[in-house]
Each structure stands twice: as structure tokens, then as C-alpha cells.
């Protein structure tokens with residue numbers, strides 16, 4: 001009889017609580033995201049989606065609960081793995097590009113932080129820009145780009161170092177509807193090609209359905225239900 005080794009989930013959130021002042025915001029949140037899958041956090045404004053994402057990113061520390069990435073302990077009691085050691089890429093609603101840097105410098109920054117040498121940095125930066133359709137835009141400044149192009153740059157910066165986990169906080173909500181739909185489709189294709197585990201915050205059910213393998217439905221600081229979409233959409237990279 002064979003005993004196949006079952007990999008731990010890429011992200012495991014266990015009994016997480018958080019409050020701001022006297023207001024509880026996360027209330028006993030548990031969530032498992034299998035390796036290579038995209039999990040949407042879907043719910044109304046104020047339900048705690050961004051707070052949960054910030055806890056994953058290490059920008060907030062929970063009052064209680066544990067967090068693991070694979071077998072690595074990330075949060076437990078007072079222990080907190082610093083954000084830069086979590087091997088994450090993030091894409092925010094407002095792009096968060098550095099205006100004084102060129103597009104290429106923005107994208108190369110995570111590689112710079114990891115001490116990747118110049119020639120390798122240039123090669124990988126160009127590859128990431130190419131993946132988002134902006135291979136010729138390296139020398140420009142972010143202010144010379146449209147909103148959709150700026151968000152592609154943010155996406156290139158998030159994937160350039162090939163992190164284990166990608167976090168998205170309503171990345172399309174500043175774009176107009178047509179652009180939102182086309183970029184959503186492109187991101188779905190790209191994320192499947194990369195096979196990276198991702199958590200994607202949105203309040204738009206269409207976006208969640210277009211992109212995600214699983215939808216965690218949040219309400220009042222808790223995950224009420226997880227719906228798995230067509231399993232054939234799960235990336236072939238799942239172990």
C-alpha cells in the first residue's frame with residue numbers, strides 16, 4: 001500500500017482574531033489555501049477582507065491565532081516572521097509605484113532587495129515586463145502611463161522575484177469597467193501560468209468567479225463559506 005505524502009496547504013490561517021480599539025474585526029478566522037490555487041476573499045465593505053490580507057502580509061499582527069506558509073510558522077503568539085522574509089508579492093488598489101523611479105527600476109526593486117546581480121536583474125525585469133505586455137515601457141516614469149498600464153507594472157513587480165505567495169487587494173477597482181474585465185482575464189491566465197498561490201481581495205463576485213479557484217465568503221469578520229469552482233480550473237502545478 002502506498003502512503004502518498006500530502007503537502008500542507010500553502011497558507012494556513014488558524015483561529016485568528018483581531019480588533020481595532022474596542023471593535024472586533026476578525027473573529028475566529030480559519031482558512032486553508034492549497035498550493036497553486038487562487039483564493040478570493042469576497043464580502044461587503046468593512047467585513048475584514050483587507051485586514052486579513054494585511055495579517056498575511058505581516059503589516060498587522062493578530063490578537064490571537066496562528067499562521068503558517070507551508071510548514072513554516074509565520075505567526076504564533078508574539079512570534080511574527082518579518083514581511084520581507086515571507087516571500088510575498090503584493091498588488092494594491094492604488095498601484096503604489098515609486099514616482100521617482102522608472103518602470104524598470106520599480107519592477108527590479110524586489111530583485112535589488114534580494115541582492116540579485118545586475119545582469120540577472122535586467123533579464124528578469126524584462127521578462128516580467130514582457131509577461132504583462134509592457135516590454136518596451138522600462139525607461140518611462142509611472143506618471144507617463146495609464147492606470148491600467150500602471151497596474152500591469154505593479155503586477156510585474158509582484159511576480160518578478162517569483163514569490164511563493166501573491167496577495168492582491170482590490171487591484172482592479174480603480175479602473176473602468178472594460179479595462180477591469182480585460183485585465184481580470186489576463187491576470188487569470190497569467191496566474192495560472194505561474195501556478196503561484198494567491199489570495200485576492202474583492203467585493204465584486206464576477207471578478208472572484210473569473211479569477212479564483214475558491215471563493216471564501218466573508219461577513220462580519222468571519223468566513224461563512226468556501227465555494228470551490230470547477231476543479232478543472234485548478235492549476236496543474238498543484239502538488
Ligand SMILES: Nc1ncnc2c1ncn2[C@@H]1O[C@H](COP(=O)(O)OP(=O)(O)OP(=O)(O)O)[C@@H](O)[C@H]1O
Nearest residue numbers: 020021025043044045046047048049050051052203
Ligand atoms: N487602522 C484601523 N483602525 C481602526 N479601524 C480600522 C482600521 N482598519 C480597518 N478598520 C475597520 O475594520 C473593519 C474592517 O476593515 P477592512 O478594511 O478589513 O474591511 P474590508 O472588508 O477590506 O472593506 P473594503 O471592501 O471597504 O475595503 C472596518 O469596520 C474598518 O472600519
